Every structure is written in C-alpha cells, then in structure tokens.
Amino acid sequence: MKKIGNLLPFEIHIAKRSGIPTWKAWMIRGAAILIALLLCAVITIIITKMNPVTVLESMFNGTFSVARKRWITLYRVAILLGISLAVTPAFKMRFWNIGAEGQVLIGAFAAAACMFYAGRMPFFNDPTVSMTVKNLVLFPCMLIAAIGAGALWGFLPAFFKSRWNTNETLFTLMMNYIALQIVKFMIAFRGFPERYLWSANGTSVGNINSGFQSFGIGTFPKFGDKPGTQYLIPIAAVGLLTVVLFLYLRFSKHGYEISVVGESERTASYAGIKVNRVIVRTMILSGALCGLIGFLIVGAEGTISHDVVDGRGYTAVMVSWMSQFNPIGMVFSSLLLVFMQFGAKEVAMPDGVSLDKNFANMLMSIILFFIIGCEFFINYKLHYSRHPKKEE
Amino acid sequence: MWSFLASFIPRAVLQGMPLLYGSTGEILTEKSGNLNLGIPGIMFVGAISGVSGAFIYEHSVGAANMSGVLAILIPLLCCLIGSFLMGLLYCFLTVTLRANQNVTGLSLTIFGTGVAQFLGGSLIKLTHAQATGVASITIAETVKYFSDGNTPGWLAYSGIGIALLTALFLRFTRKGMQLRAVGENPATADAAGINVTRYKYVATLVGSMIAGLGGLCFVMECAHGTWSEPRIDQIGWLAIALVIFTTWRPAISIFASIMFGGLLILSEHLNPPIGIKELYTLIPYVVTLIVLIFVSLRKKRENLPPQSLGLAYFREER
Numbered sequence: 001m002k003k004i005g006n007l008l009p010f011e012i013h014i015a016k017r018s019g020i021p022t023w024k025a026w027m028i029r030g031a032a033i034l035i036a037l038l039l040c041a042v043i044t045i046i047i048t049k050m051n052p053v054t055v056l057e058s059m060f061n062g063t064f065s066v067a068r069k070r071w072i073t074l075y076r077v078a079i080l081l082g083i084s085l086a087v088t089p090a091f092k093m094r095f096w097n098i099g100a101e102g103q104v105l106i107g108a109f110a111a112a113a114c115m116f117y118a119g120r121m122p123f124f125n126d127p128t129v130s131m132t133v134k135n136l137v138l139f140p141c142m143l144i145a146a147i148g149a150g151a152l153w154g155f156l157p158a159f160f161k162s163r164w165n166t167n168e169t170l171f172t173l174m175m176n177y178i179a180l181q182i183v184k185f186m187i188a189f190r191g192f193p194e195r196y197l198w199s200a201n202g203t204s205v206g207n208i209n210s211g212f213q214s215f216g217i218g219t220f221p222k223f224g225d226k227p228g229t230q231y232l233i234p235i236a237a238v239g240l241l242t243v244v245l246f247l248y249l250r251f252s253k254h255g256y257e258i259s260v261v262g263e264s265e266r267t268a269s270y271a272g273i274k275v276n277r278v279i280v281r282t283m284i285l286s287g288a289l290c291g292l293i294g295f296l297i298v299g300a301e302g303t304i305s306h307d308v309v310d311g312r313g314y315t316a317v318m319v320s321w322m323s324q325f326n327p328i329g330m331v332f333s334s335l336l337l338v339f340m341q342f343g344a345k346e347v348a349m350p351d352g353v354s355l356d357k358n359f360a361n362m363l364m365s366i367i368l369f370f371i372i373g374c375e376f377f378i379n380y381k382l383h384y385s386r387h388p389k390k391e392e
Numbered sequence: 393m394w395s396f397l398a399s400f401i402p403r404a405v406l407q408g409m410p411l412l413y414g415s416t417g418e419i420l421t422e423k424s425g426n427l428n429l430g431i432p433g434i435m436f437v438g439a440i441s442g443v444s445g446a447f448i449y450e451h452s453v454g455a456a457n458m459s460g461v462l463a464i465l466i467p468l469l470c471c472l473i474g475s476f477l478m479g480l481l482y483c484f485l486t487v488t489l490r491a492n493q494n495v496t497g498l499s500l501t502i503f504g505t506g507v508a509q510f511l512g513g514s515l516i517k518l519t520h521a522q523a524t525g526v527a528s529i530t531i532a533e534t535v536k537y538f539s540d541g542n543t544p545g546w547l548a549y550s551g552i553g554i555a556l557l558t559a560l561f562l563r564f565t566r567k568g569m570q571l572r573a574v575g576e577n578p579a580t581a582d583a584a585g586i587n588v589t590r591y592k593y594v595a596t597l598v599g600s601m602i603a604g605l606g607g608l609c610f611v612m613e614c615a616h617g618t619w620s621e622p623r624i625d626q627i628g629w630l631a632i633a634l635v636i637f638t639t640w641r642p643a644i645s646i647f648a649s650i651m652f653g654g655l656l657i658l659s660e661h662l663n664p665p666i667g668i669k670e671l672y673t674l675i676p677y678v679v680t681l682i683v684l685i686f687v688s689l690r691k692k693r694e695n696l697p698p699q700s701l702g703l704a705y706f707r708e709e710r
Contacts, residue, residue: 014706014708015708016706016708016709096494098498160684160685160688164685164688164689165688166684166685166688167636167684167688169429169494170629170632170633170636170680170684171681171684173629173633174633174677174678174680174681174684175681177626177674177677178674178677178678178681181670181671181673181674181677182674184670184673185667185668185670185671185674188666188667188669188670189666189667189668189670190665190666190667191665191667314498314502315502317495317498318498318499318502321495321499353514353517353518354517355510356510356513358505358506358507358509358510358513359506359510360506361502361503361505361506362503362506362507362510364502364506365499365500365502365503365506366503368495368499369481369485369496369499369503372485372491372492372495372496372499373485373489373491375489375491376489376490376491379490380490
C-alpha cells in the first residue's frame with residue numbers, strides 16, 4: 001500500500017514544542033475560532049438559504065428584543081454558566097464527570113420536595129405568619145437539601161473511583177439516568193395519599209403548591225412587581241459564584257492541588273498531595289455546586305419536571321472546555337451558546353422547517369472540534385522538507 | 393409463564409442487538425487504544441443516514457416500484473458512510489492531531505445527536521408541514537425488507553455473526569494480535585514494525601461502522617422504521633458500559649447484550665401500574681452501576697483494559 005504522505009510534494013515532520021509564547025497560543029486559538037465561526041455561518045446559509053443578516057436579526061429578536069426576553073436570556077445564561085462553573089473543578093482535575101445533568105436534577109428534586117412538603121405543613125399554611133418569614137425558613141431548607149443531594153451524587157462516583165478505580169464516566173452517566181427515573185417516578189406515582197401526590201394528572205407538576213394556601217412560598221420574589229425580576233436572584237448568585245470560583249481555582253491551595261492532580265497524578269503524590277482526598281473533595285464540591293444550580297432553577301421556575309435541566313449538564317462540559325477552564329471565558333461561551341440555542345428557534349425558513357436547539361448543539365460542537373484540534377498546533381511544530389531522492 | 397417467556401425472549405434478543413453492535417464496535421476500537429465515547433453520536437448518525445436514504449428512495453420511486461435489493465442496500469450504505477465519516481472525524485482529531493480522547497468523544501456524541509435530531513426533526517416537519525401534532529416519520533415499505541415485526545430480522549442476527557467474527561479475529565489472527573499489541577503498548581508495537589497509526593485508524597473506522605449498524609438496527613427493527621426522537625444515546629452509553637462488563641470480549645457480549653435488552657423492555661412487558669413502571673426502567677442503570685463496581689473490585693490481569701487506552705501516541709515522546 002502506498003503511503004498517503006508520499007502523495008504530497010513535501011514531507012511533514014512533527015516535533016514537540018518546548019514552549020510557546022502565550023500571545024502566540026491565543027493567536028492560534030483565535031484563528032481556529034474564527035475559521036469555525038465562518039464554517040458555521042456557511043453551514044447555516046446552506047441549510048436556511050437565507051440572508052445571514054436576516055438570520056442573525058431574527059436570532060437577536062428572539063433573545064434580546066424586549067425586556068421579558070432579555071431577563072429570560074440572562075437567566076438562561078446564568079444557569080448554563082453556573083453548571084459550567086460547577087463541572088470545571090472536576091474537569092480541571094481530569095476527572096471525567098459527565099454527571100452534571102443528574103446532579104443538577106437531583107438538587108432540583110430535593111429543593112422541590114422541600115417546597116412541596118412544606119406546603120402541606122400547618123406552619124406554612126398559617127395566614128398570620130407573613131410570607132417573608134415563611135420564605136426565610138423555607139429557602140435555607142431547600143438550599144441545604146439541594147446542595148446535599150447534589151454533593152451525594154458527586155461523592156459516590158468519586159468514592160468508588162478513588163477506592164477501586166471504577167470508571168467515572170459511566171458511573172456518573174448512570175447516576176444521571178437514576179436521578180431522571182426518580183423524578184419521573186415521583187411525578188407519575190399514584191400510590192401516595194391524595195394530598196401528597198406530586199401532580200394531579202401524573203404527567204406534569206405545574207406550579208408547586210398551586211392548589212394550596214401556601215402557594216408562592218419557595219419561589220424567588222419579584223422586585224417591584226416587575227415581570228422577569230424573579231430571575232434576579234439566580235443571576236446575582238451565579239455572578240458571585242463566577243468570581244468566587246475564579247479566585248478558588250487561581251489563588252487557593254485547593255485550586256493549586258486540583259491543577260497538579262490534573263497535570264499528573266504521580267507528580268501530585270510525589271509532592272505529598274493526597275490524590276484520593278483531592279478527588280473526593282473536588283467532586284463533592286462539584287456536585288454541591290450543581291445542586292445549588294438545581295435549587296436556583298426550582299426557585300425561579302417554581303416547578304419541577306424530568307427535563308428541567310434539558311441537556312444543559314452535557315452542554316456545560318463543552319462550555320467548560322471551550323473556555324479552557326477559565327471562568328471569565330465561560331461567561332462569553334455560555335452567552336454565545338444560549339444565543340445560538342434559543343435564537344435558532346426563531347429562525348423559521350420558508351418551507352416550514354425551523355432551526356432548533358439540536359442545530360445549535362451541532363454548530364457548537366463544530367466550534368469545539370476546532371478548539372480541541374488547534375491544541376495540536378500549540379503543542380507541536382510542523383517542519384516541511386522536500387522529499388529526499390528515492391534510493392533505488 | 394411459558395407463553396410469557398415465548399414472547400419475551402425474542403423481544404429481548406431484538407432489543408439486545410443494537411447494544412451488541414455498539415459494544416462490538418467499541419471493543420474493536422478500544423483494542424487499538426482509542427477510547428471512543430462518541431459511540432452514541434455515531435449510532436445516531438448511522439441511524440439517521442440510513443433512515444434518510446431509505447426515506448428518499450421510498451418517496452422518490454413509490455412503494456410499488458421498489459426493488460428489494462436497493463431497499464436494503466441504500467439504507468445500509470448510507471448508514472455505513474455516515475458512521476464512517478464520524479469515525480474519521482474522531483480518528484483525525486485523536487490520532488493525527490492527538491487531541492484528548494474523552495473530550496473528542498463527548499463532543500462527537502453531542503454533535504452526532506444534534507445532527508441526527510435536527511435532520512430527523514426537519515424530515516418530520518417537511519413531510520407533515522400542514523398537520524400539527526404529528527411527530528414521527530415512518531419508512532413502512534423499506535422496513536418490510538428488514539424484519540417482520542416482533543421477531544429479530546436478518547440485520548439483528550448479523551450482529552451475532554459480527555460479534556463472533558470480531559472475537560475470532562482478535563484472538564486467532566495475526567492482524568488481531570498486532571492490533572492488541574498496539575492497544576497495549578504502541579511504542580513496542582511501533583518498534584516491532586507495526587504501523588500504529590494505520591491500525592488505530594482502521595480499527596476505529598471499522599468499529600464506528602459496526603456501531604452505526606447498531607443505530608440502523610434499532611430504528612429498522614426495534615422501532616419498526618419509525619423515527620420520533622429515538623433514545624439511541626441511551627443505547628450507545630449502555631453499549632459502552634457493556635464493554636467493561638464483558639471485559640473486552642465480544643463473544644460474552646452476545647449474552648450480556650441480550651440480558652440488558654431484556655432489562656430494557658422489562659417495564660413494557662410486566663405492564664406494572666403507572667409510576668412503578670419508572671422504577672422498572674431504573675433497573676438496567678442500577679445493574680450497570682453494580683456491574684461497574686463489581687468489575688473494578690476484581691483485579692485479574694486478563695480483565696484489565698488495554699494498557700494504553702485513552703492515551704495518544706507520539707513516537708518521539710518516550
């Protein structure tokens with residue numbers, strides 16, 4: 001068989017670079033992203049057969065045109081950013097956790113359960129107690145339950161990984177399905193006494209406690225009765241989380257240990273870092289943060305369903321990698337992703353087909369392919385040389 | 393009891409075959425040292441390529457003029473090409489550009505799922521532009537050439553053949569042994585004169601095509617040729633779990649796949665009250681978890697994964 005390399009007029013030799021200036025590395029990444037975006041534009045034009053400006057315009061209309069849409073878009077960015085931040089410590093440690101979907105869902109489930117059963121308690125149905133007091137009691141309960149549930153979902157795979165080297169990718173994945181089925185079960189199950197049934201019809205919950213006097217407890221307040229302001233708390237919380245996590249990863253001893261373990265487990269243990277402890281600790285943190293996001297979702301939306309996370313646990317992994325684990329980069333990546341996912345829905349083509357979330361995911365993974373592919377040109381150098389004369 | 397088993401077992405076998413295709417493909421891939429987490433995406437793309445091919449053929453010539461050979465060959469070829477291209481993308485990124493295999497695989501899954509669901513959704517909307525609430529397309533005529541309904545058809549049974557062939561190939565042929573050498577220690581294989589890059593490429597590409605057939609098998613036989621947001625990703629992930637469960641042995645995977653196929657359809661067959669059904673659906677995942685833990689507890693040398701699994705190979709780095 002003829003070697004493909006011989007068909008080229010020159011020979012390529014690959015050598016590892018010993019180092020590359022940071023600005024040069026970012027030039028390469030920038031070029032890769034630019035090419036990827038151009039390719040995405042070309043694909044969109046081919047599929048929609050529409051003017052790219054019109055496409056962008058309708059995407060923009062769908063996400064930023066009026067105040068209500070701006071709030072929702074910001075909220076969606078916050079949630080995606082939050083989950084991306086939550087998965088980052090584990091990924092930086094090269095722990096292949098794809099269980100964010102389940103960790104967020106189980107957190108949301110725990111928060112919703114608190115809200116639900118509180119609504120059946122006499123204290124929360126007492127009209128003499130003010131709404132503020134009820135919420136001040138309920139919010140901490142929801143928060144602790146959500147964080148605890150998420151942390152448990154993160155702890156289990158880490159524990160088995162550190163003890164017996166159980167494959168964490170599949171472990172976390174199965175935990176996703178388990179969380180999913182638990183939520184589906186609670187919604188569909190008809191065996192509880194009437195007042196403890198989660199949903200009236202067994203398919204969707206609707207607003208939790210909507211049939212009870214305690215309606216409205218456990219959901220975030222609207223500020224000044226303006227619609228959309230219930231999203232303010234999640235947005236602010238994730239904003240704070242971004243800063244804290246940035247500092248944690250960059251400046252704390254824990255953050256340093258995480259990056260050493262990620263670079264090489266052997267180096268870490270030679271340096272006296274207890275690798276297993278770091279793995280378990282980081283995964284508990286990761287799961288707990290996911291649980292926190294679950295709480296924020298339930299608090300803002302006041303309901304629960306099996307698709308409340310809607311695949312964002314997986315997209316968050318892309319966001320985290322695209323930004324090279326940099327929290328500031330993640331803000332922009334999640335903004336771009338949310339813009340593409342929810343803007344795409346507004347792009348309706350003449351023949352009745354419209355773009356959707358799947359289309360946005362497709363484009364996003366193309367961008368990611370370019371980003372992970374371009375690392376090659378950062379780590380390796382290509383030398384070209386003419387073919388030496390054949391000796392025969 | 394007997395009547396229950398008589399109806400249950402053929403369906404368990406049928407449901408197990410996509411899993412078997414997926415796990416056989418992944419075993420072949422992993423034996424070359426490539427950990428391809430893109431299998432769910434590849435199965436998705438294989439399925440939608442086959443379905444689109446069949447759909448276009450069926451609607452362009454009409455049911456009466458369809459020839460049996462083309463009705464089988466078109467979906468089959470489309471499926472193979474689709475999954476081949478996905479495998480090529482994975483190989484180029486991980487082998488040639490030495491990208492991280494985990495991330496490449498994960499994004500390949502997201503990519504494949506996105507492509508398949510978008511194309512499938514668009515096909516549905518194009519055919520039912522007026523009708524609302526219709527959320528599926530059917531290739532009823534093509535399916536007749538694949539299976540008769542509730543018993544496994546020829547594509548399903550071929551899965552067993554492919555698994556057996558793969559097992560024999562890995563164990564008894566020279567090429568199979570060289571492939572395993574590449575997966576265990578590429579540097580040694582390289583020194584022995586084996587072309588590591590070529591082996592990695594070929595094994596991964598063939599593995600992807602086998603997995604892609606699993607996607608086609610799922611749509612054509614398990615779903616009776618109906619496409620409405622199928623849960624192929626779930627099948628793909630379970631297939632990857634099966635690889636660990638069977639400790640990289642395609643022959644054992646035949647029985648394991650049928651067992652998992654049975655677990656997958658248990659909830660439909662026992663017909664439990666609403667709600668409890670969701671707990672039955674939980675069983676395959678819990679079993680997988682227990683199996684994962686159990687396998688990691690037993691540390692026998694022959695049960696370990698290929699030693700270089702997940703690592704990129706660069707000749708000058710030793």
